[in-house]
């Protein structure tokens with residue numbers, strides 16, 4: 039499959055790369071990293087990246103943007119996106135051929151060719167695999183620019199190699215990137231720099247959160263509070279790990295009110311898988327990291343009830359309590 043994907047990249051003169059809305063460092067890292075990898079080897083191809091420029095991640099690079107006519111006869115690659123509703127820029131449909139490249143559990147096979155590797159830590163890791171698998175046949179070279187983007191995606195999605203999704207293959211992929219003489223200090227400084235308003239909002243979270251008996255920690259953040267800390271939908275997700283690593287807590291949840299009155303839930307787990315519960319509430323994701331969307335505040339209790347139940351079951355099954 040990795041070979042087949044590259045043969046399509048070789049066959050098309052025009053390539054446009056998409057990724058999901060509300061991009062995270064892996065979405066951008068895999069998108070910009072693959073673009074840099076293709077450009078470095080095939081100077082004559084038109085390679086463009088599209089999607090919203092997320093201000094908090096502008097240090098990773100800017101989107102090129104594309105015209106409608108660029109899609110004529112083009113190959114579209116869609117990175118890190120499990121379902122079509124989350125693809126940033128619906129013009130992917132205008133292309134001659136589309137390929138999905140992702141590491142999330144399969145939700146929808148929306149492209150002509152769908153490649154999913156759920157054992158990869160990140161989509162950026164898959165891009166390194168694409169390079170590694172095809173480098174000899176096509177004499178590919180990993181530039182410092184490509185390696186910087188891919189390294190950023192891998193460390194962000196693997197939590198600097200702390201999460202369960204880190205495998206020997208993740209470390210092997212990273213080894214290749216280390217060899218490209220990337221400026222790791224600079225990347226870490228950009229990725230982990232905390233802005234003052236976020237740190238102050240963390241203070242709010244730490245003073246407001248509650249913990250259930252079963253071990254679900256959560257906080258609710260109304261829209262006016264988000265505004266008082268100048269939080270946006272792009273930056274507020276940085277608060278999710280404020281509640282990580284608390285003794286006795288298995289699952290932690292951030293509940294954010296949206297402009298339209300709906301409630302966005304970011305859910306993380308150290309215990310039970312939570313992606314199936316998230317799916318019941320108009321969301322989904324990974325077993326230990328998911329998101330959901332609730333129609334109103336009153337619905338949040340239903341979500342918390344289900345998470346409490348999952349924690350109780352998990353305790354009974356694995357901890358005998």
Ligand SMILES: [Mn+2]
Pocket residue numbers: 064065118141160161195
């Ligand atoms: Mn990802």
